[in-house]
Amino acid sequence: MDERLRIDRAACRELSTGPWLYRRPAAHEIVELAMVRGAEVALPTHFHDEDQITFVLSGRRRFRVDDELIALCPGQGLFITAGTPHSSLPEPDGVVCFNAYLGAGVSALSGLVEDMARHWARDGRFSLAALKGLVRAHRQGVAGGGGPPRMVLPFDAHGTIREAAEQARMSREGFSRRFRRTRGVTPSQFRSLMKLNQARLLLRAGLPLAAAAAEAGFADQSHLGRCFRRAFGVTPGVYRAGWERSHPFQTGSWSGF
Secondary structure, three states: OOOOOEEEOOHHHHOOOOOEEEEOOOOOOOOEEEEEEEOOOOEEEEOOOOEEEEEEEEEOEEEEEOOEEEEEOOOOEEEEOOOOOEEEOOOOOOEEEEEEEEOOOOEOHHHHHHHHHHHHHHHOEEEHHHHHHHHHHOEOOOOOOOOOOOOOOOOOOOOOHHHHHHHOOOOHHHHHHHHHHHHOOOHHHHHHHHHHHHHHHHHHOOOOHHHHHHHHOOOOHHHHHHHHHHHHOOOHHHHHHHHHOOOOOEOOEOOOO
């Protein structure tokens, strides 16, 4: 794979159609990359099993994290730790940014974002090799547990809320209220999002859509498709196809991303 890909202001104009594009670089430092472009980039509340770095190349990108509105301008980045619910807003004037998804707890995220901003201020562009190098430089060694860091109540995503409440020795209503306060989503939302993240892993592994839907606990492939697109901006088929491409990057532009 040619690693001379440049993420620069000129390349931003060469993105292929569609606001969301997911690809996997051949690098253990980065689990997944996504490019985001356009105005219709809003996503409802969701979370990832990985740490997320978002970096804006042009325009503006806004997120809601823990009920706080965060706005990013060109050359600015944001990290969202694994398991943290967040949503994003539409951007009427358009945005181009990328997300890098990293193993949970593996990277020193604050320092990584700061160094990415310094790199952009100095060079005005990224290469894939430079991005990998920055991520590698901020590795902490051992992942910090691998699970959602703010999970404080026991809850089996395949069990019932009543069973979880009984295990916590709480009423169903009390459990749900406390879960919402501490986790940022309701137990039902948490279960749905866990299933979506499981489907995401299965699609990365190459499972057919119907098999991924069944194994992740969705009623059928159509049910997965509706939920997946709403949460991640693309259909499961488009997401899976992105992972099947053997050469996801092309030199000098994002046209192959």
